[in-house]
Structure formats: structure tokens, C-alpha cells
Amino acid sequence: MAKKQLVFALLAAGALASFMLAGCGSGNETGGAEGSGEGGANQASAPVTINMTLPGTGLPTPDNDDIKKALDEKLGTDIQLTAIQSGDDYNNQLRVRMSAGNYPDLFTTSYTYLKEFAEKGLILDLTPYLEKELKPAKDFITNLSSEDIWKKVTVNGKIYAIPRVPDVPFSSFWIRQDWLDNLKLNPPTTLDELFEVAKAFTEQDPDGNKKNDTYGITGQKFDAFSPVFGAYGVGQPGTFYEKDGNVINAYYDPNMPEALAFIKKLIDAGVVDPELMTNKGTVDQQKAFQGKAGIIFKGWIEISKDEFVNQYKTINPKAEWVHIDAPKGPAGQFNGSFDFDMPSRYYAIPKAMEKDKAKLQKIFDLINYVSGEEGNDLVMYGIEGKHYNVVDGKVEPTELMAVEGNYFHLYQITGRPNKEYLEVKFPNQAEDIEFAIRIPRIKTLDSSIVPPTGFNKADADRYAEEELVKFVYGKRPLSEYGDFLKTLETTFKYNLYVDEAMKQIKEQGLANNG
Known part of the structure; x- marks a missing residue:
């Protein structure tokens, strides 16, 4: 909890002042709903309806939605959240609604659509509000990411969205430790060692079943070789990043052909799953669990979560998957590439909302509240005493959190301190979470590029x-x-x-x- 306490301590003084200013600023125009931030609602006033729309699934009915109930009671609102299956369905429905003037009060979109809506004058310029009405949220987001995140929601010099705190990276190379032990090998630390271990896993019967039925590496397409690209200082194909003081696209990186040559060397040696380029869904994961390959590039959430450990242990109780550092190569040691400043969601407000100052203030209240300690705990962990308890200053989830908490993230408008949140939700994976966050990666710049x-x-x-x-x-x-x-x-x-x-x-x- 230390990092989170520090963040909220830094925010506290500014937040209090901002809440007071926001409340005074609304004045009589709010229809009695003066006050803002951490629950300054006038409970005598009628609830203010806020229609939120975002991609998602698993939302319970309003009567069973503990988060909605708690937020509504605290803020004097009636939050009506619509979660639509993500992908084209969501984008198409949103575009139709925006074109028809049937705007949600608060909604998420992609940067491409954000730019389109902003240039058409359909969404609110939030720039004037960030240092006063939305300062608690702004400080919360900036302290958990960086100032650069605001550049990712800027169109023509103006800020048009509240960026949700970026996700953290999950993926790394995973290897069968028991296979290494069987063959008396050490985990590979260089590209040459990676090649030799992959070759041994293919040719030396690492599982001891007397059959020629294993490969060194499995995965999905070129993602499987992310650390290989990183070893040559190359981002994932097509990405943009800085190199030697200049921005470069990966296809034009002079080291790209060298990285491809090493991948070709692995394939030519027969140490790569021959179906790697056509594997989809969980096929590569299941191949790994079934003992068909001993190295895979995957997120810890797909390997070391208890349910998956149980899966591969059921197949082979001696199996042991462990994460390893990216191999060193000619350009260093990078575990692939990652856009660290990419908002995990972009929340926009329709421009028409500026005519309804009472509702706009309530939207600001909601955004600020879930950015404060009390509200952030609510949307991360649920109801204290029901979904979690605090023991010696540490959040401990109850069994009910795992049953009922899968939709809480839909209310995390500004995000969360990811490391703390994940370690509470997945305490057995704390080491893997820490490892995935700290290993170096090439910083990409792609998320706010519109073709x-x-x-x-x-x-x-x-x-x-x-x-x-x-x-x-x-x-x-x-x-x-x-x-x-x-x-x-x-x-x-x-x-x-x-x-x-x-x-x-x-x-x-x-x-x-x-």
C-alpha cells in the first residue's frame, strides 16, 4: 500500500482545494447539487442521471451492482452504465449515436474516433477544466503515469479525453525449468544460449518419454520472438520508437534484417513449432502445457495464474514453468516493445454537456471521486467487509471478490495503481507481476497515430x-x-x-x- 498512500498523500491538499473551488464554481446553476469530489452531493436533491457507455461484459443488473449503489449514494447520482461487446459493434453503435446526436454523457472511444469527434466539434474540450474542476483526477493520472499521457489525448493542441492510467506489461519468455534440470542446462541469457537451449529441447528428449515430439519454441506469429527483436534493438514490426535520437519505424531499422536472420536460424534448425504462424487463441498455450514445447512468450496471466498452474500440473505434476530475462544480443537486452504512455481507455464527454452545468459537475464529481483514495478503493476492490478486508494496513480479498468482482474495472474511469491492484487480486503471482513490470522494453509511440x-x-x-x-x-x-x-x-x-x-x-x- 506504500506507493498508493504516497500518491494519495501528494494529491490530498490539491484535491481538497479543487473540490471546494468546483463546488463554488457550480453555484446555483447546479440545481442544488453544490459540492463535488469525495461525496459533496446534496442528498436532498433528486439524483442526477449519468449515462455511461463503454465496451465490456459481465455487468450485473442495477439491483445487484454494489459499485453503482455505493457511487450513487455517495454522489447523488443515478449511474446508468451500458457495457457493449468490444470491437466493431461498440464502435459502430457509438458512431451512429454520435451522428444522431444521441450522446452518452460519458463514454470511451479510440484515439482515431476521438480525433474525428473532436474535429467535428462533438466532444468537450477538457483543457479549461483540468487545473480546477478536474485537478484531482489530473493529478491522480499523472502521478501514476507521466505528463506524456496527456499528449496521447490531445487533438490540435487541446485535450479531449480523460486518459485511464496505462496498463502495465505482462509478457516475457517462459521456460520449462524441469526440462532444463533434466538436461543439466542453465536458463539462456544470450541469443546464442537461447538457440542452444531451444535445440536441446528439440533434440535431446527433455521430457524423457523416448519420443521425438518436442520443440524448443512455440507461440503466435512474430510476437513469439519479441525478445529476439529486442536483442537487436528493434521494436515489433511496424512500430515507431526513438533510436539514436531519431524516431524510426521498425521496418526501416537497419537491424531488422539481422533480427529476421536470427529467427530464420531458429526455424531452419527445426527448433520452432512448425504451426507457430497459424496458432490462434490458446492453441500455443495448450501446446506448452501439453509438453510439446519448452519456451513461450506469454503474459504471466496466461501461465502462472493458479488455474493455469493447475492445468499443466494435472497433465504433468513435475512440470515447472518459470519466467526468464530477455536474452542479450548485439543491441542489448529488451523484452520486446511496449507503449508505456498509451491510455488504457479514452473517456470523452459530449460538447452538448456544457449547456447542462449541473450534470457536467456531477460527471466531474464522479471522475474525481474514483480518483480519490476512498472511491478508488471502491472501484478496485468493492465493498469493505464484503469483498475485502483490511488487515494490518493490507487489503485482503474475500472469496466473494473473485465471484463478484470481475466487472469492477468498468467503473475504474481514471485507472488504478496497477502493481498494487494486481498483487491484491493475484497474491500468488506477485513475483511474476513485479518481474514483468521491471524488465526493460523499447518504448513505442504508436497509440495516437492516425493513418x-x-x-x-x-x-x-x-x-x-x-x-x-x-x-x-x-x-x-x-x-x-x-x-x-x-x-x-x-x-x-x-x-x-x-x-x-x-x-x-x-x-x-x-x-x-x-
Whole structure:
């Protein structure tokens, strides 16, 4: 709890002042709902309805929604949350509603749609409110991420969304420790050692079943080789990042062909699952659990959670999966790439809401409250004494949290202190959580790039992936990598995308030059 207590201690003084200012600012225009922040609602007033819309599933009925009840009682609201299956359904429904003027009061969107809605004048510019009405939320978000997160919700110099605190990385290489022990090998620490261990796992019968039925590495497409790219200082294919003081796209990184050559070396040696490029869903995970491969790049949430440990232990009680550091290579040791400043959600308010100052103030109250200690605990852990208890200053979940708490995240508008939250929810994985957060990764800059008109990113990405597969499987010589880039530019207009991305990254202040 130490880090979280420090965050809230830093926020406390400013929050109190901001709440008072916000309450005074609303005056008589709020219809008696003066006060804000941590429950300053006038309980004698009629509840103010707030319609929230976001992607999600598993929301209980209002009568069984403890979080809604607690928030409504505290803030004098009637929160009506609509959770829609994420993906195209959500985006299409949202776009239809926005076009028809049937706006939710508070909703999430992607950066692409945020930019579109902002340029059409459909959503509220939040810039004037951040240092007063929304200062508690702003400070909470900034203290748990960085100032750069606000650049990710900026359009033409103005802030149009409340960014939810970024997620933390989960993934790393996992390896069968019992296989290493059986073959008297150490965990690999370099690319050469990775190759040798993968080869041994393929050729030396690590499970002792006298059958030639194992591979070194499984996974899904090029994600399986994230630490390999990292060892060459290369981000995931297609990503943008800073290198030697300049922003670069991974396809144009001079080390990309070298990274592909090492992946080809692994494939040529027969140490990679031959179905790696077509594995989908949980297929690679199940192959790993069934003892068909001994190395996989996955999130701890897919390997070390109790339910998954039970799965692979049921198949083989001696199986032991452990995380390992990324292998060192010519450019260092990076566990792939990650956009550390990418908001995990973008919350927007329709511009029309500025005409209803009472409701707008209540929306601000809600956002600020879930950013304060009391409200943040509520939306993270539920009801104290029911979903969790505090013992010696430490949050301890009850069995009911696991049963009823799967939807709480839908109310975490500004986010949470991720490490603390995850360690409470998954106490047996605390070491894996810490490991995944601290290992170095290449910082990417992609999440607020909007492709230019006339560029079809899906087609370009599809072509690029197909050609990279050809390179690593020997269907096309790496000597033709330059020709691949030329086709990417001439046929798919990738240079237009790169130029526009560089421009946007520079305008947003995410790098010194773009």
C-alpha cells in the first residue's frame, strides 16, 4: 500500500482545494447539487442521471451492482452504465449515436474516433477544466503515469479525453525449468544460449518419454520472438520508437534484417513449432502445457495464474514453468516493445454537456471521486467487509471478490495503481507481476497515430507480415529486404503513413523530432 498512500498523500491538499473551488464554481446553476469530489452531493436533491457507455461484459443488473449503489449514494447520482461487446459493434453503435446526436454523457472511444469527434466539434474540450474542476483526477493520472499521457489525448493542441492510467506489461519468455534440470542446462541469457537451449529441447528428449515430439519454441506469429527483436534493438514490426535520437519505424531499422536472420536460424534448425504462424487463441498455450514445447512468450496471466498452474500440473505434476530475462544480443537486452504512455481507455464527454452545468459537475464529481483514495478503493476492490478486508494496513480479498468482482474495472474511469491492484487480486503471482513490470522494453509511440487518408493500414500490415514470413522461412532471400520496402512504399503507400506518423509524433511532443 506504500506507493498508493504516497500518491494519495501528494494529491490530498490539491484535491481538497479543487473540490471546494468546483463546488463554488457550480453555484446555483447546479440545481442544488453544490459540492463535488469525495461525496459533496446534496442528498436532498433528486439524483442526477449519468449515462455511461463503454465496451465490456459481465455487468450485473442495477439491483445487484454494489459499485453503482455505493457511487450513487455517495454522489447523488443515478449511474446508468451500458457495457457493449468490444470491437466493431461498440464502435459502430457509438458512431451512429454520435451522428444522431444521441450522446452518452460519458463514454470511451479510440484515439482515431476521438480525433474525428473532436474535429467535428462533438466532444468537450477538457483543457479549461483540468487545473480546477478536474485537478484531482489530473493529478491522480499523472502521478501514476507521466505528463506524456496527456499528449496521447490531445487533438490540435487541446485535450479531449480523460486518459485511464496505462496498463502495465505482462509478457516475457517462459521456460520449462524441469526440462532444463533434466538436461543439466542453465536458463539462456544470450541469443546464442537461447538457440542452444531451444535445440536441446528439440533434440535431446527433455521430457524423457523416448519420443521425438518436442520443440524448443512455440507461440503466435512474430510476437513469439519479441525478445529476439529486442536483442537487436528493434521494436515489433511496424512500430515507431526513438533510436539514436531519431524516431524510426521498425521496418526501416537497419537491424531488422539481422533480427529476421536470427529467427530464420531458429526455424531452419527445426527448433520452432512448425504451426507457430497459424496458432490462434490458446492453441500455443495448450501446446506448452501439453509438453510439446519448452519456451513461450506469454503474459504471466496466461501461465502462472493458479488455474493455469493447475492445468499443466494435472497433465504433468513435475512440470515447472518459470519466467526468464530477455536474452542479450548485439543491441542489448529488451523484452520486446511496449507503449508505456498509451491510455488504457479514452473517456470523452459530449460538447452538448456544457449547456447542462449541473450534470457536467456531477460527471466531474464522479471522475474525481474514483480518483480519490476512498472511491478508488471502491472501484478496485468493492465493498469493505464484503469483498475485502483490511488487515494490518493490507487489503485482503474475500472469496466473494473473485465471484463478484470481475466487472469492477468498468467503473475504474481514471485507472488504478496497477502493481498494487494486481498483487491484491493475484497474491500468488506477485513475483511474476513485479518481474514483468521491471524488465526493460523499447518504448513505442504508436497509440495516437492516425493513418492518413488514402492509406490502407490493414492491407499494408497484411502484406508486410506475409513477406516477413517468407523471409524467415526461406521463401524469399533476405537480400531482397530493400525490394520489400520499395513495394511497401510504392504499392501500399507506406511512406505516406510513415511521414504522417512522424509529423503527428512531433506535433504531439512525444519525441524531439519526427
